[in-house]
Amino acid sequence: MMMWFARNARIQLIPMESPPKTISYSCLTTKFGQMMMGTTTVPFTVDSKDQVAICVLYFIDENVAKTYDEVRKRWPKSDLCKDDARIQLVADKLFGPDKENSEAIPVAILGSEFQLSVWRALVDLKSGETCTYSQLAERMGRPTAIRAVANAVAKNEVSILIPCHRIVSQNGASKYHWGAALKQQLLKFEKSDSY
DNA sequence: GCCTATCGTGATG
């Protein structure tokens, strides 16, 4: 069985102040299909050393070229550098046996305060747990900003790691950037205890 | 099903 990310992997969200200068990327084969991962380097908060953080994680739903174009379009000012070795290193940390007690996975994000708070709320959702857009809005203390929350959810660059698939609409309609079918698969898998 | 309230974004001038 193809490896999948650890169920209770801890995600450390690191806000960026500007788009990454360079994004090192490569493709991965996962249980739910091919993905493209991109990383950048961000400064540690404690010392001045840099660390590698994931800033892009897209499903490749058609082909690599199309997904590359999506990344290119989202990050027009960043240099995209193919770097299989670096991505493999990160992937080895992310996938495999349950990493429940291991170190947090650094994820670099760029967005408004509102978007950051939505994404932080998403990361708090546990595997197998779902939440509606309106529940999320209420949790943020912005009960009427439902559409705004949905917009922010949709801007998530890092699928799976920021688990936007766990947000569902109140009548089960539930859209997803990479297709409602994949979203259902992910949810079913997370509820099935088949890690 | 259609209609409308709602609100952060991004585009546009």
Next chain:
DNA sequence: CATCACGATAGGC
């Protein structure tokens, strides 16, 4: 700046 159109929504009818 001001304005406008646009959603991965929800609720009323």
